[in-house]
Amino acid sequence: MAHSVLVTGATGTLGHCVVPEAVGAGHRVRALSRKRRVGYTGVHWAQGDLLAGTGLDAALDGIDVVINCATQPTGGKDVTSTANLVAAARRTGVRHIVHVSIVGIDRIPLPYYKTKLRTEQVLQTSGVGHTVLRATQxxxxIRTGFAIQRFSPVLWTLRGVRFQPIDVHDVATRLVELVDDEPAGRVPDIGGPTVHSHAELGRMYLAARGSRRKTVALPVPGRIAGGFRTGANLAPDNAAGTVGFTDYLARKP
Structure with a gap:
C-alpha cells in the first residue's frame, strides 16, 4: 500500500539508503534537509530544521508516515529534535513515526546511548503512533573504528567485546517494511548475520587491506566496556540480512 512518507536525516548514512528504498516500495517520498537539495528520481525535498523546529509543519503537511533517521551524536540534541518532530506531527495529523534506535541503549551507559533512550521515551509519551526499531552497529x-588507527603499528581491539555488524541497506529495508504496519511501539531488535569478536573483525579488516599488521586485544575497564562485554549490544536471535563484514569490506575501495 502506497503512503506519503517523510524521511528525516535523508542525507545521512542511513537516510540516503532509506529514501530510494521507500521510492522503490512505491511510496510517495519527501526528504527533509536543512538546505535546499535536488536528486533522487521521484523524491521531493522539503527544507526544515528539526533542532530549531523550523519548516516542519510544511514538511509534514499531507504526510502519513515519518521514517526518522535524523541523529546528532553529541550534546543530547536528538531529544530536542524528536520533541520538535513529535509536536509538529501532532499538529499536522501524522499517524505513524517509524524511529530507528540502537540495541543495548538501556544497558550500556554511553552518553549518546542515554540520549537515544531519552528520545525513545519522548515517543512513548507523545500520543503519536510510533514504532521503534533498534539495530546493532x-x-x-566498525570499519571507521579501525580506519582511524591507520598510523598505529598494530590494530587495537577490545578484549572480550563482540559485535554483530549489520549492513545499512538491510536496516533501511526493515524500516520501509514497517511503514506498511500499524504503529507497534518497540518491535524486535535486529542485528547482522553473524556475531564476531572485535579481534575477528579486526583481522577481517586487515586481510581486506592486505595488511600484515597484528591485532592486539586491549582490556578496557569501566561500566561502558562492561556493558559491551555482557553482549548487551547484540541481537543474536534476530539476525537480518546476508551481508557480512567481509562482504561489506569487499565493496569498499
Whole structure:
C-alpha cells in the first residue's frame, strides 16, 4: 500500500539508503534537509530544521508516515529534535513515526546511548503512533573504528567485546517494511548475520587491506566496556540480512 512518507536525516548514512528504498516500495517520498537539495528520481525535498523546529509543519503537511533517521551524536540534541518532530506531527495529523534506535541503549551507559533512550521515551509519551526499531552497529562504524588507527603499528581491539555488524541497506529495508504496519511501539531488535569478536573483525579488516599488521586485544575497564562485554549490544536471535563484514569490506575501495 502506497503512503506519503517523510524521511528525516535523508542525507545521512542511513537516510540516503532509506529514501530510494521507500521510492522503490512505491511510496510517495519527501526528504527533509536543512538546505535546499535536488536528486533522487521521484523524491521531493522539503527544507526544515528539526533542532530549531523550523519548516516542519510544511514538511509534514499531507504526510502519513515519518521514517526518522535524523541523529546528532553529541550534546543530547536528538531529544530536542524528536520533541520538535513529535509536536509538529501532532499538529499536522501524522499517524505513524517509524524511529530507528540502537540495541543495548538501556544497558550500556554511553552518553549518546542515554540520549537515544531519552528520545525513545519522548515517543512513548507523545500520543503519536510510533514504532521503534533498534539495530546493532553498522558495518561503517566498525570499519571507521579501525580506519582511524591507520598510523598505529598494530590494530587495537577490545578484549572480550563482540559485535554483530549489520549492513545499512538491510536496516533501511526493515524500516520501509514497517511503514506498511500499524504503529507497534518497540518491535524486535535486529542485528547482522553473524556475531564476531572485535579481534575477528579486526583481522577481517586487515586481510581486506592486505595488511600484515597484528591485532592486539586491549582490556578496557569501566561500566561502558562492561556493558559491551555482557553482549548487551547484540541481537543474536534476530539476525537480518546476508551481508557480512567481509562482504561489506569487499565493496569498499
Amino acid at each position: 553498522f558495518h561503517d562504524l
